[in-house]
Amino acid sequence: MVTSSAPGKVYLFGEHAVVYGEPAVPCAIGLRAQAAVERRTGGLRVRAGDLSLDGFAVEYNGGTSTPEVDVPENLLDAAMGYVNGAIDQAREAARTRGVAAEERSFEVTVDSNIPLGAGLGSSAAVVVATIDAAARELGVQLPREELADRAYRVEHTVQDGGASRADTFCATMGGAVRIEGDDCETLATPDLPLVVGYDGGAGDTGELVAQVRGLRETHPFVADTVSAVGDLVRRGERALAADDRETLGELMDINHGLLSSLGVSARSLDAMVWAARDGGAHGAKLTGAGGGGCIVALGDPAELERALSYAPACDDAFHAQLDTDGLRREDE
Amino acid sequence: MVTSSAPGKVYLFGEHAVVYGEPAVPCAIGLRAQAAVERRTGGLRVRAGDLSLDGFAVEYNGGTSTPEVDVPENLLDAAMGYVNGAIDQAREAARTRGVAAEERSFEVTVDSNIPLGAGLGSSAAVVVATIDAAARELGVQLPREELADRAYRVEHTVQDGGASRADTFCATMGGAVRIEGDDCETLATPDLPLVVGYDGGAGDTGELVAQVRGLRETHPFVADTVSAVGDLVRRGERALAADDRETLGELMDINHGLLSSLGVSARSLDAMVWAARDGGAHGAKLTGAGGGGCIVALGDPAELERALSYAPACDDAFHAQLDTDGLRREDE
Numbered sequence: 202m203v204t205s206s207a208p209g210k211v212y213l214f215g216e217h218a219v220v221y222g223e224p225a226v227p228c229a230i231g232l233r234a235q236a237a238v239e240r241r242t243g244g245l246r247v248r249a250g251d252l253s254l255d256g257f258a259v260e261y262n263g264g265t266s267t268p269e270v271d272v273p274e275n276l277l278d279a280a281m282g283y284v285n286g287a288i289d290q291a292r293e294a295a296r297t298r299g300v301a302a303e304e305r306s307f308e309v310t311v312d313s314n315i316p317l318g319a320g321l322g323s324s325a326a327v328v329v330a331t332i333d334a335a336a337r338e339l340g341v342q343l344p345r346e347e348l349a350d351r352a353y354r355v356e357h358t359v360q361d362g363g364a365s366r367a368d369t370f371c372a373t374m375g376g377a378v379r380i381e382g383d384d385c386e387t388l389a390t391p392d393l394p395l396v397v398g399y400d401g402g403a404g405d406t407g408e409l410v411a412q413v414r415g416l417r418e419t420h421p422f423v424a425d426t427v428s429a430v431g432d433l434v435r436r437g438e439r440a441l442a443a444d445d446r447e448t449l450g451e452l453m454d455i456n457h458g459l460l461s462s463l464g465v466s467a468r469s470l471d472a473m474v475w476a477a478r479d480g481g482a483h484g485a486k487l488t489g490a491g492g493g494g495c496i497v498a499l500g501d502p503a504e505l506e507r508a509l510s511y512a513p514a515c516d517d518a519f520h521a522q523l524d525t526d527g528l529r530r531e532d533e
Numbered sequence: 534m535v536t537s538s539a540p541g542k543v544y545l546f547g548e549h550a551v552v553y554g555e556p557a558v559p560c561a562i563g564l565r566a567q568a569a570v571e572r573r574t575g576g577l578r579v580r581a582g583d584l585s586l587d588g589f590a591v592e593y594n595g596g597t598s599t600p601e602v603d604v605p606e607n608l609l610d611a612a613m614g615y616v617n618g619a620i621d622q623a624r625e626a627a628r629t630r631g632v633a634a635e636e637r638s639f640e641v642t643v644d645s646n647i648p649l650g651a652g653l654g655s656s657a658a659v660v661v662a663t664i665d666a667a668a669r670e671l672g673v674q675l676p677r678e679e680l681a682d683r684a685y686r687v688e689h690t691v692q693d694g695g696a697s698r699a700d701t702f703c704a705t706m707g708g709a710v711r712i713e714g715d716d717c718e719t720l721a722t723p724d725l726p727l728v729v730g731y732d733g734g735a736g737d738t739g740e741l742v743a744q745v746r747g748l749r750e751t752h753p754f755v756a757d758t759v760s761a762v763g764d765l766v767r768r769g770e771r772a773l774a775a776d777d778r779e780t781l782g783e784l785m786d787i788n789h790g791l792l793s794s795l796g797v798s799a800r801s802l803d804a805m806v807w808a809a810r811d812g813g814a815h816g817a818k819l820t821g822a823g824g825g826g827c828i829v830a831l832g833d834p835a836e837l838e839r840a841l842s843y844a845p846a847c848d849d850a851f852h853a854q855l856d857t858d859g860l861r862r863e864d865e
Contacts, residue, residue, distance in 0.1 A: 416787075422764035423787070425757055432754035455748075455755070458794025462787045468807035475800035 206235040207329035209315035223431030230521035234313035234326035238334035286355035291335030318403030320489015325368030349373040375527030391444040396505040400469035401516030404492025450483025457486035465491030472514035480508020538567040539661035541647035555763030562853035566645035566658035570666035618687035623667030650735030652821015657700030681705040707859030728837040732801035733848030736824025782815025789818035797823030804846035812840020
């Protein structure tokens, strides 16, 4: 059995605009999804005890049987789609290296402390960890670039083409990264004091992306707003390189307003953003697709955790330390 | 004694951006300031029992003596500056028509149900009503265009050049109006169901305008955001002409997000905006300079008043009916 893990992420800047070719800067944080993979005979078996899905363990073969578990079907489909896709990618990676892998099946045990669907990149972390562990179980050590690319292909398929490379590249490489279209690079990153506030809910990424697309097609000035986010991200990269926290915070606040104008904020997200600002944050913004889920704030972690814990909208608040490892091979 | 009154206003679209030459659409609402003017001997006496200043009555001569009343000095200076400036404009209007007015003094009694400094155009309404009543007390009936222009000059002086023509033109003409630089026109306006939520506070207009200016000078993409507001306003004019409430609401929501990105929203304003949206509003936005004060929402008045009354941030909520009169000569 081999075990790999990969981190979740927050967006410092640029979610949604990244869909239209603007740059974005996600940053890996100290929450992880871990995949333990073991060969077995019979069909693929997935155990996912901690995917915030009340726990489920399913066994199925080639994706044709529907597992009977008490979770919303779309969440289950998505979770199974990710693991299934990850196993396929591992098999393909083995095959291209001359390893006969088609007949091999696996038991995959997923453990994650990244809330699902909260914009923290849980699916990307699961996919990256699963591909890497399954490939290693087949005797193949994937280079990180290939791993990130294969993980992206899985997300791309499951998310019907709506995925960006941001989550999977960030989960693989760790630290802050820069995504612009298909170009991905790692950024030198100071250890920023980031705090995440989580409302306990989740937005529907596909729906929110479609909603922004509709708004952008209806109103030309919304496209200008999306471009403005791109310019903001470019300014943010310089502030990040300089560890200029005042400017980073100012830009996070502006980015949140621009996301609000795109219709992807929520009452709970705005309430948490204000709680963080009133608690002394340099700045705060929603992170991810929005509609519910998480905000990220820059500032003193203890103070911001306290400020957020007083906000009724906030279900959980935690110091999100920078993760610089990305993919980790836990058994090496 | 003659008595004139003029309405307050909300911004349907375009506050702040109007400072940079973009169009804006304010709309007069059914709250009024009334000025009763009577000649007297001695210095100017102003009674302002209901300016939300805990009531004050002062008597002074040529602005050289400081009245002793228990209100914040800057508010008092501003209030006295507006009335003083309005009287000067009335005298000048009389003089240009050959009426010797310099030696005439007045008692001015101001009554207003427009909250001060809440972004509802209270000062403009007071100035418009006072100029008109004082001019009539001197025997001069001012055309509306001249009245609006003279009122603008008063605001321009008191607000150190930061005023736009929006408030004074809207208070004079009533209905919805369109302001772009020095160009002002009235718009045919459907009787939109508007509700105002008031947090009981007030932002500092001068400070907020300066803050946006600073942000705009620091970041080029903020200037793009200001231009996006201009495009939004042009789209809003078409929606207004068509009485297309869905689009008007959508644009109000976007405008609020863009204002948030300019840093002029507030926790209370966002909370009221969400209360209105959750209460079924087509859309909602802050109105005026922001930082505190009022929001305006489009939708069923009874439902929105109820929804806002449940919001802890909301001090008062009321149906803001369209005012189509503008200046009213109460004794005619």
